[in-house]
Amino acid sequence: MKQSPSPPLGERLGEGADHSAARPHPDPRPEGEGNSLAAPTEYRFEVLRYDAARGGEPRFVSYEVTAGKRMSVLEALLKIQDEQDPSLAFRYACRGAVCGSCAMSIGGKLNLACRVQLRNLPSRRVVVEPLPRFDVIKDLVVNMDGFWEKYERVRPWLHAKLEGEQESRMSERQRAKIDQYVNCILCGLCYAACPVASQNEAFTGPAALAKLERFYADSREDRGADTLAQEDAHGGVWGCHTITRCIQACPKGVRPTDGIEALRRRLVVDKLKRAFGKR
Ligand code: SF4
Ligand code: FES
Numbered sequence: 001m002k003q004s005p006s007p008p009l010g011e012r013l014g015e016g017a018d019h020s021a022a023r024p025h026p027d028p029r030p031e032g033e034g035n036s037l038a039a040p041t042e043y044r045f046e047v048l049r050y051d052a053a054r055g056g057e058p059r060f061v062s063y064e065v066t067a068g069k070r071m072s073v074l075e076a077l078l079k080i081q082d083e084q085d086p087s088l089a090f091r092y093a094c095r096g097a098v099c100g101s102c103a104m105s106i107g108g109k110l111n112l113a114c115r116v117q118l119r120n121l122p123s124r125r126v127v128v129e130p131l132p133r134f135d136v137i138k139d140l141v142v143n144m145d146g147f148w149e150k151y152e153r154v155r156p157w158l159h160a161k162l163e164g165e166q167e168s169r170m171s172e173r174q175r176a177k178i179d180q181y182v183n184c185i186l187c188g189l190c191y192a193a194c195p196v197a198s199q200n201e202a203f204t205g206p207a208a209l210a211k212l213e214r215f216y217a218d219s220r221e222d223r224g225a226d227t228l229a230q231e232d233a234h235g236g237v238w239g240c241h242t243i244t245r246c247i248q249a250c251p252k253g254v255r256p257t258d259g260i261e262a263l264r265r266r267l268v269v270d271k272l273k274r275a276f277g278k279r
Contacts, residue, residue, distance in 0.1 A: 040066045043118055045076060047088065048129040049139045058136070060127075061085075067118050073126065074102050074113035077140075090140035097251060100187030104140050105129040110189045110249045131192040147188050150204050154212040154231070159223035174219040181214030181259060183252045190246035190256050202235030206246035206256030209237060213259035216266060225270055228263065237263045 050058035093099040102113040134142035190206040
């Protein structure tokens with residue numbers, strides 16, 4: 001399958017990118033009083049299209065979109081699909097930055113299409129491409145199989161010994177330790193942004209490793225050190241170069257690098273305990 005032609009990674013990540021740009025800021029000017037955003041605005045969408053089933057070369061196709069005051073990139077794509085080209089393929093479900101389905105490259109920056117408002121983009125020419133580092137199935141739909149396989153590898157569920165039907169409680173302080181990791185919506189943006197993931201096929205990747213720390217940091221977890229030992233490898237926690245592009249790319253404020261470093265600390269402590277006969 002073809003991978004999409006990629007601009008330099010730094011551009012895709014929008015280094016120094018302000019992800020808050022995706023959040024609409026209220027325009028203080030009343031509508032009609034010099035507020036040009038109140039009027040419909042023309043955007044030129046250039047969407048990279050490719051169909052793996054047909055083969056050929058990826059090509060950009062242009063669409064003109066007239067947008068009102070508020071329209072997200074996802075809504076614009078839906079409008080194109082509805083009014084101009086029903087063959088345009090992309091994923092979405094929740095439309096509210098919850099399901100993680102609509103991850104893509106917008107104007108060279110990785111984000112969720114439903115989270116990016118057109119009026120906050122720097123240009124009325126909007127280049128939309130599939131996630132880099134993934135094989136393209138069709139247009140903006142990429143093959144996530146490898147991402148999910150690595151996610152499954154860390155056995156991402158709670159291994160708790162529950163007594164009967166009793167609740168397994170945790171304090172607010174205990175919950176705070178896993179908050180950021182629980183917020184992960186598995187959109188794959190961090191994986192797409194990670195330069196190691198593209199060079200090291202075996203690398204488990206930022207999302208799955210952050211999820212593993214989520215469970216080890218959970219006060220109810222009782223899985224033992226097996227999964228941790230499995231990630232004690234170049235393809236696991238030691239593969240990360242701490243470049244932190246995953247942190248820049250995450251739309252939910254998760255810091256996968258923190259999780260990977262926490263797992264490394266757990267491994268070191270575990271080894272020291274074994275060395276000194278405390279385990
Ligand atoms: S850590 Fe962030 S960028 Fe990575 S999959 Fe989770 S929500 Fe997406
Ligand atoms: S449609 Fe669910 S995150 Fe965008």
